[in-house]
Amino acid sequence: MKPADFATEVHNDWCPGCGDFGILRTIQMALAELRMEPHRVTIVSGIGCSAKTIHYVKTYGVHTLHGRALPYATGVKLANPQLKVLCLSGDGDGLGIGGGHFVNAGRRNLDMLYVIHDNGVYGLTKGQAAPTLKLGVQTKSLAHPNINDAVNPIWLALAAGATWVGRGYSYDIKHLVSLLKQGIEHKGYAFLDVLQPCPTYNDINTKEWYGGEDRKETNSGRPLPRVYKLEDEGFDPVVHEPSELEKKATQALEKALEWGDRIPIGVFFKSEHVPTFEERIMQRVPTYMDNPPALQAIAGPNGEPRTDLTRLIQRMTFKGA
Amino acid sequence: MSPAIHVNDLSWLIGGPQGSGVDSSANVFARACAAGGLNVFGKREFYSNIMGEHSYFALRAHTNLVRSHIDAVNVLATFEAETVFRHARAVTDDGAIVYDPALAKTRLSDIPTIEKRLAADLKTYLISHGVGETIGDLLAAAKQRGVALVPIPFKDLLDQIADEFQIDQLSKISRVVNMLAVGASFGLLGFDFAMMRASLEEVFRAKAKIVNMNAAGAQKAYDLARSLVPDFRYRLQTVARKEPRLFLTGSQATALGKLYGGMRFQTYYPITPASDESEFLEENEILDLNGHGLVPEAGGKEKGASMLVVQTEDEIAAVTMATGAALTGARSATATSGPGFSLMMEGIGWASINEVPLVITLYQRAGPSTGMPTRHEQGDLRFALHAGHGESPRIVLASGDFEECIRDGFLAFNYAERYQMPVIHLVDKALANSYATIAPPDLSDLRIERGALAFGNNGYSKENPYKRFDLGNGPVSPRALLGQEETIFWNTGDEHDELGHITEDPGLRNAMMEKRFAKLDLASREIPDDVKMAYFGPKDAGTVIVSWGSTKGALLDALDRLWAEGAKIGYLHLRLINPFPVDTVRKFLAKAKRRIGVEMNFGAQLAGVVREHTGIEMTHFILKYNGRPMSNTELYDALRSVLGGKAEKRTVLTRGA
Incomplete structure (x- = not known):
């Protein structure tokens, strides 16, 4: 399989240089490298520039409502857990209007990957401040410096209970493909924050800023990138034993505080010690995975209802004498 | 002239503070009547409160089918003061009031939970009858009208039960007072006590001591009431009945219809009065299958059927999650009441523009805003018709009785799938919370119709791709399900082209609007009168x-x-x-x-x-x-x-x- 197998002919109307291109390309690469059959994959998105991604990917694509990508994706996955489900949001989409769903998705640990395109602004509505824009920052179209502080998506994901938490950078394609693949293959709810410069409205956190073009080494003249990889510094995000939870969560929180001169990307946290939602359902409904809601035959060949309510109705019946 | 005797035509009311077991006592009364071959209809009224506020059940028992309540009460069963104050005036002149004589001196002003308006009204009534403001005064006024007074010394009877069953603290058996009131009622009415015993066994299944204790207490109250009013003018007699009868609530009826219709996925966020249905479904997630239309071997190999009920974080998640599930082919629904439905608007519009078969069961209650959460209204008809911005076709069905709840619960899915649009099924608080005996409806005419479906073997190719919103063949395009081979499609809340991609083309916009609304015309022609x-x-x-x-x-x-x-x-x-x-x-x-x-x-x-x-x-x-x-x-x-x-x-x- 090639990335091109996951491409559609739909005209792409993102701004030139948009960080979303990197995310689109890496999704196509990750799906190809994982040899996913396109029809077995459903990608669900919310509203905004990020949400248009699904139209450019040749898998089932569900472009939904502002902030609601997660519950739509959850419904798809729960009704047919045999599908591979990816969910995409912008930061305003996923952390502002959709913030409640962000928290509750963590409580479930359903087996899917949630990606937030994180650029600090509401692009499609012309550059208002989004939930990941820092306090006091004034991007191009703001009348005043940002009066709200930023939410930390990594902290929030950890607090909510995500069992795989990562951050990528949309201009580091190879690294982002690897993160997407890990997130897709993680058994449980994986959250990936992708730093994705908006070239039109965020003139502060630009590609050049992330790349450190403004702080070149005096001798060589080489830029000093702000983004660095956790794995390059020997960071081990994996909770190997349940007893390590506190240590691993704490180090993830510490790393997630870094911003400015050093911005970590990579895997912050990974635990496979929390039962998935699917496993929890199987405690109640043992046949759930083999015969999930979407795949049950509810009618005979002539539409005869196959659900037999006799047992239930007997409990509600007064028999005749 | 001797007063008329009413046999098997009774209006009975029991009340008490919420959380005191009034629910169970009404349940035992109703089930005893039903076990004795009578038909019942019960209406439940309660405050939005966990404990302490007044709740009551009004129940009619009759030989024939009963479909509604009446204003008058023939027997008022009470074990505390508030119920007497609230309902004594509704008792018919030839009726009776079961009460606790220890409360005779309780004054109206001692009851903080009676609203000021009602208290003032009661005071006026008492003054006009020239009496004071105690229970004793109110009862004296009732007696003047001919109402039979039935004092049951609840505490004495509880003491006797505690002795008999060696209970060290009376508080442990305080709920037995409910059954004493029921027992006294049946004593007055001369109903076969064996029916009450059977009913207690049914309600307190597998708890023999509780059954015995309640039965012993009820029997004492029964005997006492009988001796106090041996010639009461209302009687209940068992009726021999050959046919079985269903005993259920409106929420259960709706749930049964949805299950029978093949629902496999339901979402909900807790809300009164809609949650009852989802809770009932949760308790019954594992389903049985019949072998209809299948060769026995195939039926034998089939893995177990089940449905999934998901409690979501809010009603926005409820409607969108159910929609996501519907896209996979599972028959999916959500159930809610007014405030929750208000949150679902945007999701309904999305399901409509994307032609998703989604069922929303809307249990109406008194609005606007929080309104009166536990009270009844049919206030959401216009809302259901127009909910959401823009113009989005939907089908609106409204059920009027239990059988219609079952049928509409079933049919909603057929219509949702045949016409590929949301179906809003209107139920209301009065139906949801009422229970009654009904003849088991004959549902043999019901068939599951899934509408036009696209499967992977239709010869779709790169040159001839599957078009989810094909404009070529009438308003209903064959529906593909997420996960099927060769039928990849896209959805969007934006206006879309035939493949499901965003468009703002004026011609396509017209074609898609017309396609969506033409399905309503089709539904209008096809749905039978x-x-x-x-x-x-x-x-x-x-x-x-x-x-x-x-x-x-x-x-x-x-x-x-x-x-x-x-x-x-x-x-x-x-x-x-x-x-x-x-x-x-x-x-x-x-x-x-x-x-x-x-x-x-x-x-x-x-x-x-x-x-x-x-x-x-x-x-x-x-x-x-x-x-x-x-x-x-x-x-x-x-x-x-x-x-x-x-x-x-x-x-x-x-x-x-």
Whole structure:
């Protein structure tokens, strides 16, 4: 399989240089490298520039409502857990209007990957401040410096209970493909924050800023990138034993505080010690995975209802004498 | 002249603070009656409160089918003061009040939970009868009217039970007082005590000591009441009955219809009164299958059937999650009430523009805003018709009784899938919380119809791709399911092209709008008349009632009396509100000189819809919006007044505690 197998002919109307291109390309690469059959994959998105991604990917694509990508994706996955489900949001989409769903998705640990395109602004509505824009920052179209502080998506994901938490950078394609693949293959709810410069409205956190073009080494003249990889510094995000939870969560929180001169990307946290939602359902409904809601035959060949309510109705019946 | 004896025609009421076991006592009473072959109809009224506020059950027991409640109470069963104050005046002159004599000195002003308006009203009543403001005074006034007083010394009886069963603390068995009140009621009525014992066994299954204790107490109260009023004018007698009868609530009926219709996924966020249905479904997630249409080997190999009920973080998640599930092919629904439905608007629009078969069961309650969460109203008809921005086709079905709840619960999925749009199934609080015995409905005519489906072997290719919103073959495009081979499609909340990608092309926009609305025309042509409506009464009636929803029971019970008196009056009961059955409604109303809109809302919403579609106006309205369902007796009075030419154009009903 090639990335091109996951491409559609739909005209792409993102701004030139948009960080979303990197995310689109890496999704196509990750799906190809994982040899996913396109029809077995459903990608669900919310509203905004990020949400248009699904139209450019040749898998089932569900472009939904502002902030609601997660519950739509959850419904798809729960009704047919045999599908591979990816969910995409912008930061305003996923952390502002959709913030409640962000928290509750963590409580479930359903087996899917949630990606937030994180650029600090509401692009499609012309550059208002989004939930990941820092306090006091004034991007191009703001009348005043940002009066709200930023939410930390990594902290929030950890607090909510995500069992795989990562951050990528949309201009580091190879690294982002690897993160997407890990997130897709993680058994449980994986959250990936992708730093994705908006070239039109965020003139502060630009590609050049992330790349450190403004702080070149005096001798060589080489830029000093702000983004660095956790794995390059020997960071081990994996909770190997349940007893390590506190240590691993704490180090993830510490790393997630870094911003400015050093911005970590990579895997912050990974635990496979929390039962998935699917496993929890199987405690109640043992046949759930083999015969999930979407795949049950509810009618005979002539539409005869196959659900037999006799047992239930007997409990509600007064028999005749 | 000796007073009339009423056999098997009873209105019984029990009340008490919420959380004190009133639910179980009403359940035991109703089940005992049903076990004895009687038919029952029970109405539940309660405050939005966990513990302490007044709740009550009004129950009718009759040899024949009962479909509604009446205002009058023949036996008032109480074990505390508030219920006496609230309901004593509703007891008929030939009725009885079971009460605790230890409370005789309790004053009206001792009860903080009685609203000021009611307290003032009661005071006026007591003053006008020249008595004081205690329970004893109120009961004396009742006695003057002929009401039989049945003092049951609850504490003494509890003491005896505690001795007998070696219970060290009375507080551990305080709930037995409920069953003492039930036992006393049956003693008065001379009903076979074995029925009560059987009922206790059913309700407290597998807890033999609790059954025995309650039965022993109830028997003492039974004997005492019987000896106090040996010649009570109301009697209950067992009726021999060959046919089985279902005993259920409206929420259970709706759930059964949905399950039978193949629902496999339901979401909900806790809300009164809708949650009852989802909780019932949660308890019954594992399903049985029959072998219909399958060779036995195939049936034998099949893995177990089940449904998934998901409690979501809010109603936005509930509607969107159910929609996601519907895209995979699972028959999916969500159930909610007014405030939750308000949050679902955007999701309904999305399901409509993407032609997703989604069912929303809307349990109406008194609004607006939080309104009266536990009280009844039919206030959401207009809302259901128009919910959401823009113009989005949907089907709106409204059930009027338990059998319609079952059928509409089933049919909603057929219509959702055949016409690929949301179906809003309107139920209401009165239906949801009422319970009754009904003849098991014959559902053998029901068939599951999944509408046009696209499967992977239709020869789709790169050159000839599957088009989810194909404009080439009529308004209904074959629906593919997420995960199928060769039918990849896209959805978007934006206007879309045939593949499902965003478009703002004016021509495509027109084509898609027209396609979506043409499905409503198709539904209007295909859905049979007997689903759209029911007409009761003489065909050439000069007066025709138009109504919908749970007023059906009270209307039919009131009409039985009016028809018996020779009144020429008909009743058009509408079930399919959208697409509106214009021609049939016009046909039934065109010749009627008097047209009465009967609805549980302020604005006569259905009457407005009728006028919008047919140009026909109601000449009279009978409306109610105080949160309590219409009784058949107040409806009877109001209809008589209209028939007699004495009614104003608009009558507002106000009864109910």
